Amino acid sequence: MRSGLAWAAVAVAVLALALAPLGLGRYDVYILTLWLVTAVAALGVNLIVGYAGQETLAQAAFLGIGAYTSALLAKAGVPFGLAFFAAGGISFAIGLAIGFPALRVQKHYLAFVTLAFSVFVWLVIRNEEWLTGGVMGLKDIERPSLFGASLRPHRLFFWFVLAIAAALTFAMWWLVRSPWGRAFTALRENPVRAESLGVNVRRYTLLAFAIGSAYGGFAGALYAPLVEFIDPAPFALGPSLLFLLMVVVGGSGSFAGPFVGAAVAVLLPEWLRFAESYYLLIYAALVILMMAFCPTGLVGLAGRLWSLRRRPARMAEDEGARALGEAKP
Amino acid sequence: MSAVLEVRGIEKQFGGLRAVDGVSFDVRQGEIVGLIGPNGSGKSTLFNCILGQFEPTAGEVMLDGCRVTGLRPSQLNRLGVGRTFQLLQVFPRLTVRENLILAGQEHQGSMLGRLFGARDAGLSAEAERTIEFFRLAHLADARAGGLSYGQQKLLDVAMAFMAGPRLVLLDEPAGGVNLTMLADLRERLETVNRERGATFVVIEHNMEFVMALCSRILVLAEGRIIAEGKPHEVRRNPKVIEAYLGH
Numbered sequence: 110m111r112s113g114l115a116w117a118a119v120a121v122a123v124l125a126l127a128l129a130p131l132g133l134g135r136y137d138v139y140i141l142t143l144w145l146v147t148a149v150a151a152l153g154v155n156l157i158v159g160y161a162g163q164e165t166l167a168q169a170a171f172l173g174i175g176a177y178t179s180a181l182l183a184k185a186g187v188p189f190g191l192a193f194f195a196a197g198g199i200s201f202a203i204g205l206a207i208g209f210p211a212l213r214v215q216k217h218y219l220a221f222v223t224l225a226f227s228v229f230v231w232l233v234i235r236n237e238e239w240l241t242g243g244v245m246g247l248k249d250i251e252r253p254s255l256f257g258a259s260l261r262p263h264r265l266f267f268w269f270v271l272a273i274a275a276a277l278t279f280a281m282w283w284l285v286r287s288p289w290g291r292a293f294t295a296l297r298e299n300p301v302r303a304e305s306l307g308v309n310v311r312r313y314t315l316l317a318f319a320i321g322s323a324y325g326g327f328a329g330a331l332y333a334p335l336v337e338f339i340d341p342a343p344f345a346l347g348p349s350l351l352f353l354l355m356v357v358v359g360g361s362g363s364f365a366g367p368f369v370g371a372a373v374a375v376l377l378p379e380w381l382r383f384a385e386s387y388y389l390l391i392y393a394a395l396v397i398l399m400m401a402f403c404p405t406g407l408v409g410l411a412g413r414l415w416s417l418r419r420r421p422a423r424m425a426e427d428e429g430a431r432a433l434g435e436a437k438p
Numbered sequence: 439m440s441a442v443l444e445v446r447g448i449e450k451q452f453g454g455l456r457a458v459d460g461v462s463f464d465v466r467q468g469e470i471v472g473l474i475g476p477n478g479s480g481k482s483t484l485f486n487c488i489l490g491q492f493e494p495t496a497g498e499v500m501l502d503g504c505r506v507t508g509l510r511p512s513q514l515n516r517l518g519v520g521r522t523f524q525l526l527q528v529f530p531r532l533t534v535r536e537n538l539i540l541a542g543q544e545h546q547g548s549m550l551g552r553l554f555g556a557r558d559a560g561l562s563a564e565a566e567r568t569i570e571f572f573r574l575a576h577l578a579d580a581r582a583g584g585l586s587y588g589q590q591k592l593l594d595v596a597m598a599f600m601a602g603p604r605l606v607l608l609d610e611p612a613g614g615v616n617l618t619m620l621a622d623l624r625e626r627l628e629t630v631n632r633e634r635g636a637t638f639v640v641i642e643h644n645m646e647f648v649m650a651l652c653s654r655i656l657v658l659a660e661g662r663i664i665a666e667g668k669p670h671e672v673r674r675n676p677k678v679i680e681a682y683l684g685h
């Protein structure tokens with residue numbers, strides 16, 4: 110019954126999204142598509158950081174790896190489908206390699222390793238002009254075509270991205286609810302106990318990095334044809350930090366968190382356009398406020414408000430019980 | 439009866455400290471062996487060396503006659519060795535049921551089977567039985583972190599049994615558990631031992647508990663086994679009394 114309702118809500122949301130471009134202008138449709146692409150990459154960060162409890166400051170680098178892979182392959186005449194999976198596959202393999210340090214170091218040290226990787230990828234993109242065009246970037250990246258029809262029009266491309274994002278979201282939902290998801294959560298909560306219960310901590314850690322990074326690669330493969338021109342800037346360290354921030358702001362370890370976090374990250378600059386260079390300052394202040402008052406992110410905040418509204422009495426009881434150190438019956 | 443576990447000359451050095459200093463013993467199929475000794479005598483360290491948590495400085499561990507030294511804890515667990523840690527170790531944000539399913543899922547099917555197969559890895563019924571058996575039924579859907587200390591301790595022990603292990607090493611299972619629950623816990627352990635033929639090694643400071651539960655007791659002091667025998671023999675052994683009372 111409850112899961113039936115949840116599915117209905119998801120269906121309505123997807124339908125509303127699918128209809129949204131009909132009432133929106135060209136630029137708004139572009140922003141909406143950018144939000145979906147950003148959310149896909151953030152889903153990957155949420156798997157690595159929110160579910161598996163690791164650290165990554167490299168998601169923008171994987172976005173770059175995916176973007177350049179798919180753009181270069183498209184220019185070489187490779188069909189989009191193939192380029193898309195190549196972008197995900199390469200990111201999966203590199204993500205696996207990035208996971209190895211995580212077997213030895215944790216927390217800040219791990220963050221530094223991924224940070225170094227991020228800088229490395231950015232330098233490669235900027236300096237290897239023969240391949241990537243360097244700071245001049247790659248121009249005129251073609252949007253794919255489907256059944257002979259070009260997806261050049263903004264609305265068509267949005268629907269195309271929506272379908273792929275929906276499939277990737279479903280795959281992630283399946284993953285985190287499967288026994289693998291339970292094992293990832295166990296890594297986060299207590300890796301030593303998990304290992305003693307037969308959970309191959311090394312293997313699951315590597316898989317979390319590989320799959321999470323592959324989502325960055327997939328997002329990159331969608332990003333390149335969306336913007337039609339790529340240069341090194343969006344794949345630098347700063348954007349990687351923003352991806353981590355999105356997950357934290359949305360609600361680390363909550364399934365909807367990345368969508369909310371990505372919406373804030375994509376829409377806020379638009380809304381705060383009047384503030385110009387103060388935009389990051391306002392964003393930072395909001396993040397600090399939220400971390401102080403609601404560390405579970407916007408999704409956690411919404412959940413709290415919702416349950417307050419629905420059953421104020423029960424909540425008070427629960428809080429009271431917790432204060433007395435009693436277990437709930 | 440054959441030895442399930444053979445420990446041969448295990449040593450563990452921490453810097454200048456020799457926490458375990460050449461320990462050897464056998465555990466036969468179906469036995470319940472107690473491991474006692476003063477604080478800091480190396481009991482937990484010995485467990486960790488046997489279970490692949492620590493790499494022993496020297497010595498060997500054999501399981502059913504096969505050398506298992508150097509295997510990782512997860513590999514040993516999948517060979518049928520369960521354990522608990524001295525400090526409570528449950529997954530606080532998972533429910534009691536989820537804790538138990540996690541404790542058994544890696545023993546079911548293949549890696550891919552666990553990705554594409556059932557969400558409960560086919561363990562719902564087994565989890566339900568374990569929940570009943572350890573009298574946690576009313577708590578099945580509560581988050582483990584919200585349980586009382588004693589309840590979490592029971593869950594911790596229950597998790598060690600989810601995969602139906604042949605050998606279980608329990609590090610102070612009775613610590614912090616009240617008297618009624620203690621008798622209950624002992625009875626649960628005896629039942630598993632009798633019905634499933636599971637073998638136990640139990641570290642415990644609660645003498646009454648250990649003496650009642652175990653058929654044989656090993657006494658560790660300063661990293662060495664100083665006495666071994668039936669509970670009543672060990673209790674009267676002057677070396678044991680001296681180790682406990684200090685020099």
Ligand SMILES: Nc1ncnc2c1ncn2[C@@H]1O[C@H](COP(=O)(O)OP(=O)(O)OP(=O)(O)O)[C@@H](O)[C@H]1O
Pocket residue numbers: 452455457475476477478479480481482483484524
């Ligand atoms: N990881 C470690 N690093 C350094 N020294 C350690 C480590 N673990 C244990 N020790 C030392 O090894 C000795 C034995 O510790 P151990 O925990 O095995 O004792 P124990 O018999 O389990 O004691 P208790 O009954 O208090 O649990 C102690 O002196 C302890 O300080």
Ligand SMILES: [Mg+2]
Pocket residue numbers: 481482483524
């Ligand atoms: Mg100990």
